[in-house]
Amino acid sequence: MSAARRLKASLKGWGGVGAMGVACALTATFALLPLRDAPLDGAATGGQGMSRGMYANADDCEDADAWKQSLGPSSDEGGKTVAAIKKRGYLVVGVDQNSYRWGYRDPNSESDSADLEGFDIDLAHRIADEIVGGDPKDNIRFKAVPTNQRIPAIQNGQVDMVVRTMTISCKRLKDVAFSAPYFTTGQQVLAPKSSTIDGYDGSLAKKRICTATGSTAWERLDADKESGDLVSSADISTTVPNQLDCLVRLQLGEVDAVVTDGALAASQAAQDPTVALKGKPFTTEYYGVAMKKDAEDLVRRVNQVLEDYRDSGWQQSYDKWLAPTLGKDPAKSRPPTPDYR
Template sequence: MKGGMAMTARRLRASLKGWGGVGAMALALVVTAVFALLLPLSSARGDGSTGTGGQGVGQGIQARADTCTDPQDQSPSPSSDDSGETITAIKQRGYLSVGVDQNSYRWGYRDPNNTAKSSDLEGFDIDLAHEIAKEILGDPSAVRFHAIPTNQRIPAIKSGQVDMVVRTMTITCSRLKDVAFSAPYFLTGQQVLAPKTSGIKGYDETLAGKRICSAAGSTAYDKLSADKKAGALTASADITTTVPNQLDCLVRLQLGQVDAVVTDGALAASQAAQDPTVELKGKTFTDDYYGVAMKLGADDLVRRVNQVLVDYRKSGGWQASYTKWLSATLKADSPSATPPTAHYK
């Protein structure tokens, strides 16, 4: 296994040769993805323990997915009440356990060029996790991070490994069967990422005969699969390449093992910023909303997180984080540049 990883790293170095600082960052991030995706993380200010999520469960269940039409509007109303069973268990433990990504540039990652803070996770999702810890526990550093691959987000919540997942996770009706979601905190949509030299124009007939990569368990794969069955995606498009973690698709693309990647446009924009040889192709072709995912039945925690989101928007914290991390790639005039309006069930 180590030999295969080493070979992958050598191929990446060859493919990135001559890219300078941007290429070095891309190489560092994708090699990190190959070597460390499954390693548990702790906050740089924590004690290094992997920790476990709280087991307390509050009363109340989110709307059943079989009655769901607008999944982003199915979360309960905000509350500042900290007396619920789930929140009480978190307070007694003294820290928040959060599943995150450690390889998504500007969302949740370690900057290899920032030697002063090389051990710290940073990015838009990381800012939000710290904000939740600050409001619930009074200390933004009272959080322990766990690296969760894309296809393990729901299992990590259901098993109690983490209290919540803050990891570019789209709210969907099918996922509401397994986890509870906060109100949406970000608007994006599915988009195609491909080499600049490619003839691919977007999510259209130019994908004919092309190998498309997506993450297992992702909304991108669900969309590809559904469109393939319905005939909305060209029949000759090959969607069989799936990976545990979304960033692995960028690795496959750089190695020439696939022709295109389909993922959230916000993530794709950050990947395009890492790799100067790829670009977004066409416009987004869905409307997707990211939410904080939590355990079904933990209604007290869901309501409390919704209040955090309300406060985060009002204080300007959301906008400041967007400006810092995402404005350079998504631009100030993007539909994603303002937080989505929350509607509650």
Template sequence: MRAPHAPKARRTRRGRALRTGLKGWGGVAAMAVVCALAVAFVLLLPLTQSSGEGESTGGPGVAHGVQARAEDDPCLDPQIKKAPEKQTLSPSSADGDTIKKIKAREGEKRKLIVGVDQNSYRWGYRDPNNDEGGNTLEGFDIDLVHRIAQEILGDPNAVQFKAIPTNQRIPAIQSGRVDMVVRTMTINCSRMADVAFSAPYFKTGQQVLAPKSSPITGPDGSLADKKVCTAASSTANSELKARQKAGKLPKTTDITSTVVPNQLDCLVRIQLGEVDAVVTDGALAASQAAQDPTVELKGDAPFTTEYYGVAMKLDADDLVRRVNQILVDYRKDTANGWQASYDKWLSATLGTDSAKSEPPAPEYLRKS
């Protein structure tokens, strides 16, 4: 399920351009409480931290087909479909209209408004055991948000966080509720009709998460007659539909009855025995396995290759360029940049060697 498309004129313009150790959280009961709180509060934010999404004509009896075009669906362009992570603008530190409007905000409103997750362990979450008593968002994605705010507004804490469900990431950007989304969001060609992406900042892929006692071995025949949970509008949901249509997944695998707004909901569904497995990004699945020692990743490696990017409005070219420049500098900063954030938040769940998670050297194939 994808979010509604942007207006045709905007999509057409875009198409032309495209062508050229959390302690104390373990256990079923605690996770169920967290999930319930997430549902209750997810749409009540923003949380502001001062400290820290062809025409056809003809008369009666005449039918005219509408031919899909690459400007309406970037996935029709083979190069874009093959490497969507390369379809972004070259870096720049210049201020354009979008950034000037952000900087023009006054007083308490002079903040970068960012859609994030508050329930993804070690990515964007609240730790009830930290010094803030769970009142502060933290994690790998949150570190990146603070860096972007520092570079644009001169203050890493000039951020207004808004908790956005998985299926509301694109609508939040299109409606202007947020300036950007930094929420483990995979860059793919279908989303490029609706939002603009930065260069990738993380490499991952889809994996199956299931109870350790389960006979499930991966995205294969072992999922026959099993119920699988995914988040709405997620890459996992789209990938499973495609694999089932192509005959790579048993027809008896139920991938439609349990589609939830947030990924964490899927872990709770497993814990409650309502589903047999979850499919999500391996990076997120590893964090969920760390939260609940009764589940594990199935299969030796991810069965897709995907990249996370920062998502922004289609016409926010100057903001895309600035974020890309920030990402270049963030990767170079060995003391307080990408590697330091990985070591702090992800090494415990993904391993001390970050090589498999590092994004490729960026390419900037989008020209305007």
């Protein structure tokens, strides 16, 4: 019996959501997958030269303070990027379609269409409602973007923005612009409950660790391996285009552990009762909405949406999607008070 067929057989006790997540991961492609018909022409409308010095100090920033690099909020809708989006009539957003409780299709949904849902999807809808207005069913187009294609999708004009559990970092600020943070998390280890792995420590010796290509998790492991902060015998060679693919590798026994954002890992542990978070988070990271680097007016407009969303919307979305996996108290997940450039 093939590994895939063995895995399929092992999913019988999972329920629809778990099976959905693994099926999505096994069939993931390296290309952008349109979730709704959306022409790519003109999707990213940031004007050239609008703010060449916007992140001029990105080379000097430190990741701990990268979240402070965004521009102040504004309700002005006369900028080139925002005006073009409004004229088009819909926002094009890069999202995930297989991250349980963040961006996914629930096969157990009573809806015939099994629309995308989750914490990131709620935020994307709120941004579209505020910027475009009109019918919520028509003012947004989603495109599924693999983890390693988030930045290229923005730079190539295939999406206006990415709302996909994307950590703000100095390295990424060289390629894209970010909103102020909308969520706080940290890197954490996911492993089988029966594993001897205790967390991000010496128990990872001789263990095979999976991360997503281009993720901050891989960057941290690579840096720690170089500096000696990660046990030298840990094998970090396994990388995948989509983060959920790591869970599949773990279930197939091809790796011993996964390192990813704790918020994502908690949702994956909820999908599979045989795995669990090991140890405490060993970093502090912030999710932001990523946009084209020179789309200054769009960044400011999104930051205004977030100003309002933090007071009206964020808590309701957290309670609905994330409280079951992260706990009813959202204090550790709330974004910091914005500190704009």
